[in-house]
Amino acid sequence: MTAPVQLTDVRKVYGTGPGAVTALDGVSYGFAEGSFTAVMGPSGSGKSTLLHCAAGLDSPSAGEVHLAGTALRGLGETALTELRRQHVSFVFQAFNLMPALTVRQNVVLPLTLAGQRPDKAWVNEVIQRVGLAERTGHRPGELSGGQQQRVAIARALAGRAAITFADEPTGALDTQTAGDVLALLRELDQTVVMVTHDPVAASYADTVVFLVDGRIVSRMPAPTASSVAAELAQLSRLKVSR
Numbered sequence: 001m002t003a004p005v006q007l008t009d010v011r012k013v014y015g016t017g018p019g020a021v022t023a024l025d026g027v028s029y030g031f032a033e034g035s036f037t038a039v040m041g042p043s044g045s046g047k048s049t050l051l052h053c054a055a056g057l058d059s060p061s062a063g064e065v066h067l068a069g070t071a072l073r074g075l076g077e078t079a080l081t082e083l084r085r086q087h088v089s090f091v092f093q094a095f096n097l098m099p100a101l102t103v104r105q106n107v108v109l110p111l112t113l114a115g116q117r118p119d120k121a122w123v124n125e126v127i128q129r130v131g132l133a134e135r136t137g138h139r140p141g142e143l144s145g146g147q148q149q150r151v152a153i154a155r156a157l158a159g160r161a162a163i164t165f166a167d168e169p170t171g172a173l174d175t176q177t178a179g180d181v182l183a184l185l186r187e188l189d190q191t192v193v194m195v196t197h198d199p200v201a202a203s204y205a206d207t208v209v210f211l212v213d214g215r216i217v218s219r220m221p222a223p224t225a226s227s228v229a230a231e232l233a234q235l236s237r238l239k240v241s242r
């Protein structure tokens, strides 16, 4: 069976000619069902590009991506949108919250747009778990950056999508809240793919994959913050010495 997120020999080249940048250079990886994977690597190693290609937000220059068992190549924008709506949720660096809506309305918006009825008990639990129970009637403009990020996380989890893509989901959070959010991500049955620079955040994942220059160079099961930090230090030395 194909993994819920499967990349096969994916290449992504930005631009053409002498200025072209190879952001992904033949990445093959299957993110197993229910797994929580952190993607790490030095700045510019291709992490965000990998996430965008895997999520069908960007198309590879070569290779194939399967998302929820469907090959993305050749899918029209409407079919792609529908596929994402059914199976995927996102937590991105820009929170993309609707300023006129309250916290609760923002959290359930993707469900409402998809014509689904939110599971009220689960929505309440998610809002509580990200520490926003006292803020459900506030609008994004009345929240701190970290609180806005938590709304985006609650929104991603509210629909129990099979696959969640997260780009630095805990970047703006204090240690305690970040720990709560990561513990929640780890508990879920969803397949979670998370880009992070933080070894502590990565240690909540089942597996860390390390990218250097657009290639997966290593894979670490059962990561700890110190084993991840040590691997990153080694990889940046490798990069500098090239």
Ligand SMILES: Nc1ncnc2c1ncn2[C@@H]1O[C@H](COP(=O)(O)OP(=O)(O)OP(=O)(O)O)[C@@H](O)[C@H]1O
Pocket: 014, 015, 021, 022, 023, 041, 042, 043, 044, 045, 046, 047, 048, 049, 050
């Ligand atoms: N739209 C684009 N046009 C041209 N080059 C791009 C574009 N997006 C990314 N790149 C280049 O592709 C490479 C990989 O970028 P990417 O953002 O995927 O790296 P990253 O590992 O996520 O970096 P960071 O940790 O700094 O966010 C970099 O060299 C970057 O400059």
